[in-house]
Amino acid sequence: MQENAQSGSIRLTVEDNVATIAIDRPERKNAMTQAMWRELTSLMGQLAADATVRAVVLTGQGNDFCAGADIGEFDTVRGNAHSARLYEAENSAAFSAIRNCPVPTIAAIRGICFGGGFGLAAACDLRLGSATALFCVPPARLGLAYPVDAMSDIVHAVGPQMARYLSYTAARIDADAALDAGFLLEIVEPTGLERRASELAAAIATNAPLSIKASKASIRASLTQTRQDIDTATTLGDATFESADYAEGRAAFREKRPAIFTGR
Structure with a gap:
């Protein structure tokens, strides 16, 4: 795995066992093109297979x-039922790649987190x-529907009542409301968001x-x-009891020192 890689509008860095994926299209508020959905799915697959990423x-x-x-693509990539289903499948593949990543995923959110962006965050x-974070689930204003797997992530993240409210009304909620709903773990000052995500x-x-x-x-x-x-x-769970890390954890506890885990 390269420590630094960029292709299209997705940027990847890997440092000290932590991978950071940055959606890099700020001039379009990081709206996802069809190519970007595919690239994100591919990158998540690479990270899932990398034993050094924790x-x-x-x-x-x-x-x-x-x-x-990116709604600007919809006339082409979602212009009819057939192309819309294919596009939805690529959305779902990206959500699934995040949801099924074997290691923890953390969304660091500032500003707009709408639609498919909300789905990406919900999958984390x-x-x-x-x-400054602002959240919205807008398909009702576009005449669209979320795929079931993406809606499942949202229901798990905010609960069924808030999921209904967001999807029925397409209302926008701020960071405080998202925190109250359980969607956010913490609210961080904008200048400290990356630092807090890195610490976690x-x-x-x-x-x-x-x-x-x-x-x-x-x-x-x-x-x-x-x-x-x-x-x-x-x-x-059973495998942990036969692992070298379990032996190391017990030894570190006895010796009153930090454990050094290797993932074996």
């Missing part, structure tokens, strides 16, 4: 997180917002990777209650 931060360049899909495990990612990256992966899988299983997710979580 946390992923998703953010936007400039003053905004993401304005969602943890969400930090600046005081570093704290995660310092802990035992196998334990973190097992916890993420177990939380997912508790939400979905599917047999496949329950089996996956059980397998990952």
Whole structure:
């Protein structure tokens, strides 16, 4: 994995076991083109396969997180039912790649977080917002509908009543309302957003990777209650007890020193 990579309008950096993906199209409020959805899915797949990556931060360049899909493309890429379904599948693939990433994902949100941008944030495990953050789920104003998997992320992130309110009214809510709804973990001053996201990612990256992966899988299983997710979580949890990291954690506790975890 390259430590620094950029292609199109998505920028990737990897440092100290933490990957940062920045949506880099600030002149369009980081609106996602069809090519960008594909690139994001590909990058998340690469990170999921990289054993050295222990946390992923998703953010936007400039003053905004993401304005969602680029509506300027819709006449071409969503001009009829067939093309719309294909486009929706690419949206869903990006949400799924974030949702199913084996390591924790953190959204660092400032400014606009609308539509597909809201979906990207909802697919993340943890969400930090600046005081400038503004949220909206606007499909009702466009005559569209969210795919079921994306709506499931939103329901899990804000609860069913707030999900109904946002999707029925297309209302905008500020950071305080998003915090009250449980969508945001914290509100951070704009100048400190990246620093706080980095601190949180570093704290995660310092802990035992196998334990973190097992916890993420177990939380997912508790939400979905599917047999496949329950089996996956059980397998990952059982593996921690046979790991070198478990032995290292016990030894570090006895010796009153910080543990050094290797993910094995």
